[in-house]
Amino acid sequence: WSPYYRGQLIRGRLSIGAGPGVHGFSAIYRETLPTGQLQLGGPVTPAKRSLYLHLREVGGEAQFFLCLFPHTQPVSVLGGYMCGTAIIGPEAQPSITRxxxxRLRDAPAAEQWGGYLPPGTSIAADLASLGIV
Structure with a gap:
């Protein structure tokens, strides 16, 4: 997202649960950025072939839209696209990323996990720190 961190992997946390609205689901997305914690929330709209999330920053102006690929049971991995504007940068630029x-269940370490993955860090080792082997 950020031109300052181009090419680096960013780790965030998404939780989906019961909520208000037509479909009864809502989501909260969190990223730990160098500038502090970013949190966005909003409705989840399930469709036959996709899952849509329109998330707005709590107390701010940022908005992200996520379009996730079809999921199958049991769901353990979802993929898709996230678009919005760059949060850290000299100016607001439209951005899209994969x-x-x-899915994590009862991973206490996940509360402190997130942010940009340091260069040279193993993705597998990072996921193992959350109990995924």
Whole structure:
């Protein structure tokens, strides 16, 4: 997303649960950025072949739209696209990125996990720190 961190992997946390609205689901997305914690929330719209999330920053102006690929049971990985504007940059630029979501159950370390993955860090080792082997 950020031109300052081009090419680096960013790790965020997404939780989907019961909520208000037509479809009864809502989502919260969190990223730990160098500038602090970013949190967005909003409705989840399930469709026959996709899952849509329109998320707005709590107390701010940022908005992200996620379009996730069809999921199958049991869901453990979802992929798709996330678009919005760059959060850290000299100016607001439209951005789009691929997103991969891995399901975690009862991972206490996930609360402190996130942010840009340091260069040279193993993705497998990073996921193993959350109990995914």
């Amino acid at each position: 997103i991969l979501l891995v």
